[in-house]
Amino acid sequence: MKACILGAGVVGGFGCGRAALEAAIRNRSAPEAPAVPALTAQTDLLDRFVPPRTLRRVDHYARMALLASRLALEDAGMDDGLPENTGLIVATGMGPTANTLDLQPADVAAADLALSPILFSNSVQNAAAAYISMLLKIRGPCLSINQYEMSVPLAFQTAIDWLEEGRTSTVLVGGVDCFSKALHDASLSRRETKNGSGGRTPAPVGEGSAFFILTRSDAAGAQYPFVHDVHMGAAMRPDAPPVPNTLMLHNSRKTDLLDHASAHVDLTHLYGTFPTSMGMDVAAALALLRTEQLLSMCLPRSDGGSAIPENPRIGCLKQGETGDWGMIVIGRDGR
Amino acid sequence: MTLKDQLKQIIVEDLNLVHVLPEEIGDDDPLFGDRFGLDSIDAVELVFQLKKHFGVVIKNQSEGRSILQSVNTIAAFIEKRQEA
Numbered sequence: 001m002k003a004c005i006l007g008a009g010v011v012g013g014f015g016c017g018r019a020a021l022e023a024a025i026r027n028r029s030a031p032e033a034p035a036v037p038a039l040t041a042q043t044d045l046l047d048r049f050v051p052p053r054t055l056r057r058v059d060h061y062a063r064m065a066l067l068a069s070r071l072a073l074e075d076a077g078m079d080d081g082l083p084e085n086t087g088l089i090v091a092t093g094m095g096p097t098a099n100t101l102d103l104q105p106a107d108v109a110a111a112d113l114a115l116s117p118i119l120f121s122n123s124v125q126n127a128a129a130a131y132i133s134m135l136l137k138i139r140g141p142c143l144s145i146n147q148y149e150m151s152v153p154l155a156f157q158t159a160i161d162w163l164e165e166g167r168t169s170t171v172l173v174g175g176v177d178c179f180s181k182a183l184h185d186a187s188l189s190r191r192e193t194k195n196g197s198g199g200r201t202p203a204p205v206g207e208g209s210a211f212f213i214l215t216r217s218d219a220a221g222a223q224y225p226f227v228h229d230v231h232m233g234a235a236m237r238p239d240a241p242p243v244p245n246t247l248m249l250h251n252s253r254k255t256d257l258l259d260h261a262s263a264h265v266d267l268t269h270l271y272g273t274f275p276t277s278m279g280m281d282v283a284a285a286l287a288l289l290r291t292e293q294l295l296s297m298c299l300p301r302s303d304g305g306s307a308i309p310e311n312p313r314i315g316c317l318k319q320g321e322t323g324d325w326g327m328i329v330i331g332r333d334g335r
Numbered sequence: 336m337t338l339k340d341q342l343k344q345i346i347v348e349d350l351n352l353v354h355v356l357p358e359e360i361g362d363d364d365p366l367f368g369d370r371f372g373l374d375s376i377d378a379v380e381l382v383f384q385l386k387k388h389f390g391v392v393i394k395n396q397s398e399g400r401s402i403l404q405s406v407n408t409i410a411a412f413i414e415k416r417q418e419a
Contacts (some may be wrong), residue, residue: 052353052354053353053354053372055353056350056351056352056353057351057376115383116380116383116384117376117379117380117383118350118351118376118380121376
């Protein structure tokens with residue numbers, strides 16, 4: 001069974017919402033280089049959907065997830081709310097740990113074990129899922145997934161499983177990670193990618209959130225893009241693209257996706273390579289499938305031809321630091 | 336900055352009272368209730384912040400109930416502890 005994508009919401013260094021991401025892809029423009037450097041996100045737009053007084057205990061991490069979720073509802077035309085038994089799956093590589101680490105060193109250094117209750121409630125791993133389910137009134141199953149860079153493909157696979165099992169008819173699924181200077185200094189600053197000339201360059205650092213509303217393909221109209229497949233593995237082939245995030249154009253239905261990709265592109269200069277940045281790739285893939293001009297601009301065929309395949313599919317490949325990998329294949333044909 | 340001004344700033348900033356300015360809090364205004372929207376979690380947070388900023392400890396709930404009534408009662412408690 002394929003799962004249709006009814007709506008998508010994104011928050012990142014490029015701005016908020018599908019239109020901001022499409023504009024960034026179109027302009028091939030990265031935001032102005034910030035100080036750290038990191039592509040950080042602004043969540044002021046959330047005040048449009050939720051009274052600021054309600055949000056006063058919600059931290060930046062959960063705000064990003066909440067805003068992306070709310071934008072996904074808006075994109076799907078579900079401003080009045082989600083169906084009654086909607087499920088929720090929140091993928092995160094680092095969880096709210098980043099915020100806590102940035103705020104706690106002074107207290108830990110002073111051996112002061114007293115914890116701020118507001119900080120503590122925001123530090124638990126399912127904080128974002130809790131806020132989303134409360135504020136969007138989601139009553140169905142609710143899950144937080146933490147499998148570092150494989151969190152997003154696992155979340156999508158779980159969402160499809162729920163839909164297939166009939167456990168729920170709609171799933172709000174997505175990922176979120178926030179930038180932390182402490183984590184960046186400790187590990188992420190060492191992350192590098194191979195460039196085209198065989199050298200290594202620092203991976204762009206970022207933060208953000210991308211959420212999607214999925215439903216069974218037999219319950220939605222044919223106009224919606226769909227998740228064709230989710231693949232995961234433990235050892236990536238050595239000839240895989242030398243970057244953590246890749247969008248690959250396919251014009252074949254064969255499952256050996258690396259062999260049948262006719263073009264690929266890395267868009268992480270727009271949003272960074274945080275653990276759940278694969279969600280941004282999925283949102284970018286939707287934008288490319290929606291607009292042929294963007295598709296031909298970002299994924300020109302390697303044989304020089306300009307024709308776009310009749311039923312294009314884009315594989316979003318995420319490669320982990322330890323060789324694990326996941327791919328979510330998005331299409332616009334389907335039925 | 337006076338102790339009372341400092342307390343008002345702590346209440347607004349550390350409790351994230353986005354809808355209130357420090358100068359809008361009167362010295363004798365009840366802190367808990369509808370006006371500022373503070374609740375029991377804010378009470379625990381305030382106890383933590385008072386310890387962090389002034390090194391004073393509120394030992395139990397009944398003591399806290401009388402101390403956390405207003406900026407004036409908190410300031411009186413801090414001054415008394417600092418004199419001791």
